[in-house]
Amino acid sequence: MKWLSWTTPGKLRSKGIIGMNRRNIRYIGRYNNRRLFPLVDDKLKTKLLAQQHGITSPALIGTVTTQFGVKHILDMLTGHAGFVIKPAKGSGGKGILVIEQSKDGAYVKPSGAALNLTDIERHVSNILSGLYSLGGSPDVAMIENLIHFDESLMAYTYEGVPDIRVIIFKGYPVMAMMRLSTAASDGKANLHQGAVGVGLDIATGTALRGVQFDRPCYAHPDTGHDLASLAVPDWKTLLLLAAGCYEMTGLGYLGTDMVLDRRHGPMLLELNARPGLAIQMTNGEGLRPRLDMIEAQPEDQSPAARVAFAQQHFARHSELVFPADMPTSTA
Amino acid sequence: MSRLPFYLIVGVLMLAGIAMSVQRHVQFEIPWVPGEQRKVWEIEALVNFNAQDGPVMVDMALPSHQAGFRVLTENTASSGYGLAFKADDFGRRAEWSIRDAAGSQQLYYSVQMLVSPDSQAPDLTPPPPLVDIVWERPYDTAANHIVERAWSRSADNYTFARELMLDMGGERQGENARLLLTQYELVPLTVRLLNHAGVNAREVSGLLLEDGRRRQSLTQWIQVFDESEEQWALFNPLSGEQGKPDNLLLWEAGGQAVLEVAGGTNSRVNFSMMTHSQPASAAVRNHISEDTLLNFSIHSLPLEEQALFQTILLIPIGALMVVFLRVLVGFKTSGTFMPVLIALAFIQTTLMTGLIGFLLVVAVGLVIRNYLSYLNLLLVARVSAVIITVIAIISIFSVVAYKLGLNAGLTITFFPMIILAWTIERMSILWEEEGPKEVLIQGGGSLVTAVLAYLAMNNPWVRHITFNFLGVQLILMALILLLGNYTGYRLLELRRFQPITDEEKSP
Numbered sequence: 118m119k120w121l122s123w124t125t126p127g128k129l130r131s132k133g134i135i136g137m138n139r140r141n142i143r144y145i146g147r148y149n150n151r152r153l154f155p156l157v158d159d160k161l162k163t164k165l166l167a168q169q170h171g172i173t174s175p176a177l178i179g180t181v182t183t184q185f186g187v188k189h190i191l192d193m194l195t196g197h198a199g200f201v202i203k204p205a206k207g208s209g210g211k212g213i214l215v216i217e218q219s220k221d222g223a224y225v226k227p228s229g230a231a232l233n234l235t236d237i238e239r240h241v242s243n244i245l246s247g248l249y250s251l252g253g254s255p256d257v258a259m260i261e262n263l264i265h266f267d268e269s270l271m272a273y274t275y276e277g278v279p280d281i282r283v284i285i286f287k288g289y290p291v292m293a294m295m296r297l298s299t300a301a302s303d304g305k306a307n308l309h310q311g312a313v314g315v316g317l318d319i320a321t322g323t324a325l326r327g328v329q330f331d332r333p334c335y336a337h338p339d340t341g342h343d344l345a346s347l348a349v350p351d352w353k354t355l356l357l358l359a360a361g362c363y364e365m366t367g368l369g370y371l372g373t374d375m376v377l378d379r380r381h382g383p384m385l386l387e388l389n390a391r392p393g394l395a396i397q398m399t400n401g402e403g404l405r406p407r408l409d410m411i412e413a414q415p416e417d418q419s420p421a422a423r424v425a426f427a428q429q430h431f432a433r434h435s436e437l438v439f440p441a442d443m444p445t446s447t448a
Numbered sequence: 449m450s451r452l453p454f455y456l457i458v459g460v461l462m463l464a465g466i467a468m469s470v471q472r473h474v475q476f477e478i479p480w481v482p483g484e485q486r487k488v489w490e491i492e493a494l495v496n497f498n499a500q501d502g503p504v505m506v507d508m509a510l511p512s513h514q515a516g517f518r519v520l521t522e523n524t525a526s527s528g529y530g531l532a533f534k535a536d537d538f539g540r541r542a543e544w545s546i547r548d549a550a551g552s553q554q555l556y557y558s559v560q561m562l563v564s565p566d567s568q569a570p571d572l573t574p575p576p577p578l579v580d581i582v583w584e585r586p587y588d589t590a591a592n593h594i595v596e597r598a599w600s601r602s603a604d605n606y607t608f609a610r611e612l613m614l615d616m617g618g619e620r621q622g623e624n625a626r627l628l629l630t631q632y633e634l635v636p637l638t639v640r641l642l643n644h645a646g647v648n649a650r651e652v653s654g655l656l657l658e659d660g661r662r663r664q665s666l667t668q669w670i671q672v673f674d675e676s677e678e679q680w681a682l683f684n685p686l687s688g689e690q691g692k693p694d695n696l697l698l699w700e701a702g703g704q705a706v707l708e709v710a711g712g713t714n715s716r717v718n719f720s721m722m723t724h725s726q727p728a729s730a731a732v733r734n735h736i737s738e739d740t741l742l743n744f745s746i747h748s749l750p751l752e753e754q755a756l757f758q759t760i761l762l763i764p765i766g767a768l769m770v771v772f773l774r775v776l777v778g779f780k781t782s783g784t785f786m787p788v789l790i791a792l793a794f795i796q797t798t799l800m801t802g803l804i805g806f807l808l809v810v811a812v813g814l815v816i817r818n819y820l821s822y823l824n825l826l827l828v829a830r831v832s833a834v835i836i837t838v839i840a841i842i843s844i845f846s847v848v849a850y851k852l853g854l855n856a857g858l859t860i861t862f863f864p865m866i867i868l869a870w871t872i873e874r875m876s877i878l879w880e881e882e883g884p885k886e887v888l889i890q891g892g893g894s895l896v897t898a899v900l901a902y903l904a905m906n907n908p909w910v911r912h913i914t915f916n917f918l919g920v921q922l923i924l925m926a927l928i929l930l931l932g933n934y935t936g937y938r939l940l941e942l943r944r945f946q947p948i949t950d951e952e953k954s955p
Binding site (some may be wrong): 123126128132136139142211247309328331397400401402403 | 668775778824826827881882885933934935936937938941942943944945947948949
């Protein structure tokens with residue numbers, strides 16, 4: 118059935134949907150200087166840059182740059198109960214090793230499987246030789262503090278850490294969604310693999326609508342938790358952090374991936390200079406009207422002013438709750 | 449940011465392209481569609497030999513007017529050599545001579561042959577009286593035996609020749625034939641046996657014409673004379689079939705040697721050929737205006753390079769197809785221009801063979817690559833291993849296909865092996881990361897793109913237009929630039945984003 122249902126360009130245009138071609142030419146091509154791409158393609162560079170600009174991100178325990186350095190990894194890891202090892206140039210979550218706790222030389226993954234030091238060293242060595250990087254080029258391994266995920270959102274996810282994608286256009290938060298991993302997506306937050314995408318209201322950080330496999334969805338398929346009650350805490354701080362990435366990178370059309378830490382609040386996980394278009398599906402709305410509105414705004418606004426502008430103009434009501442059930446607006 | 453310069457460039461390219469094409473159409477009377485004009489074959493013979501530091505004489509047979517073909521123009525290129533054309537009862541010959549030459553030598557001869565079905569063979573020379581054939585001791589009985597056997601089963605010279613050839617070459621080849629073949633080559637032996645039986649026969653050389661072929665050599669045929677009908681008939685010495693195939697040009701039709709080199713070693717002659725259509729009148733006029741500066745075109749290149757360009761000029765068509773399918777339709781392909789290279793291979797292999805061969809190689813390659821991934825190799829080493837695997841697969845398939853009598857299977861070697869290896873590598877990574885569904889989407893997208901590119905590139909009209917009108921390349925360039933500026937929706941996005949527009953109606 119899905120193959121048979123088509124829409125028309127006219128309908129898409131009236132909804133303000135942006136297609137791949139328009140995104141590539143009109144936004145990425147025009148606002149993202151290719152010279153700046155390495156800043157976001159290399160997670161280590163992004164992280165160091167974020168530290169300079171005062172943007173919170175998971176603390177860096179250390180980096181391993183040479184095979185020789187692999188031998189000294191134990192010195193780096195002692196004193197850290199949980200940590201994450203990731204390749205700086207990896208893509209799509211490849212090569213990320215999460216250790217929840219380490220005790221007496223045993224390193225336990227979230228799944229419960231235990232690794233020993235040799236396993237960790239082999240993993241780091243693989244990262245260095247480029248096993249997970251694009252084109253197999255030599256890479257650098259980063260070791261970060263484990264994110265202690267905010268418990269208020271725990272009920273909405275299955276295994277993986279849900280992240281929040283905010284599209285930042287010329288420094289303005291344009292649209293946001295949360296990606297909840299499911300059993301179907303194998304704990305990964307990839308929408309096309311079956312993760313649930315939840316459109317978020319820019320004004321409040323509450324859920325607008327949920328989508329799985331491009332179809333509306335009202336509760337998490339595995340935990341059964343109602344999506345309507347989902348609200349991101351510390352929403353304004355998160356938007357301010359995301360908006361600050363514009364000054365930090367200079368990229369005009371940017372996808373920021375944020376997570377919520379129990380202790381440190383919203384944090385920047387990584388940046389994407391070519392963010393996908395699925396966010397339009399999860400919000401049930403096209404990006405075009407909002408982008409057009411922002412293009413008409415004057416330059417040189419402060420991040421706080423930009424966030425305030427976005428919260429005022431892009432506010433929406435949830436589609437997950439019927440007006441009769443809703444005593445007051447979540448805003 | 450003004451788009452004016454962009455549209456200006458596109459406009460200029462478009463106009464220049466159209467103007468160049470119209471100019472060629474008007475000035476050289478090249479038709480817009482192929483096939484309405486007479487076919488002209490351009491054939492180039494390249495003589496190669498090593499001179500031995502002294503005088504050299506090269507004597508080569510030349511084609512003459514004959515049934516089906518007329519000689520339009522001929523040219524030679526041979527710097528420093530003296531040249532004479534001679535004609536006698538046995539045909540025309542070219543004779544190059546030089547006093548002192550050393551090292552590798554190249555002599556070019558090119559001829560334009562007009563295809564004219566009504567052209568008649570020139571009056572054929574009556575055969576010279578036969579000389580007695582003498583056989584050595586063990587061979588005489590074998591020869592007599594074969595001749596008697598064929599004679600008893602035939603009614604005249606032609607049927608005798610057919611029966612004899614079937615006994616010599618085909619499945620009926622017997623012990624006697626095999627004995628004689630240890631001493632003689634098949635074609636001269638057949639002629640010898642025919643002469644032995646008192647039938648006038650001679651060995652001639654012909655060129656099988658196929659568009660765009662390079663480095664071809666002559667094939668051998670046998671002419672048999674029948675006294676009662678007073679004419680020569682042509683036979684295929686391998687099958688005994690009588691009659692001349694339409695695409696056979698007799699290069700040497702007098703029973704003489706094709707190439708004789710005195711003062712040189714290692715001599716050989718290669719042929720390149722291609723066909724194009726033009727009005728017979730323009731074909732004649734063409735060589736007059738050949739040297740003007742305006743006729744700056746690849747048609748002034750040597751034929752071998754022209755045949756190469758015929759393919760090269762098709763690549764933009766394939767590229768346009770890829771741009772169209774990716775930008776307007778939204779197909780996913782593995783490797784941006786991989787489908788064009790696969791389509792080029794399809795042109796050589798024909799579509800069905802190509803598709804089957806491609807799927808076989810990629811499928812087997814994926815299985816082997818799957819094992820390689822367990823070995824945890826570095827990328828370059830892994831891809832190199834896949835390249836060797838692909839070569840092995842192709843070799844095995846070729847041998848198997850040949851053994852099974854599927855000659856079409858041999859064309860599998862036309863596939864670009866490095867590209868296949870990368871395709872397998874990419875598909876395999878895709879399989880690991882995204883699962884088999886995505887492999888099917890991208891692999892299917894690549895194949896559909898390749899097939900569509902093949903259909904466009906193999907279209908006779910497209911081939912005619914791209915090769916004869918270089919201005920079309922500028923038009924293609926303008927079209928691709930325009931497509932590169934397209935910001936509208938892709939066709940498949942109309943399906944992808946359909947749920948958004950659909951929901952309006954539901955509440």
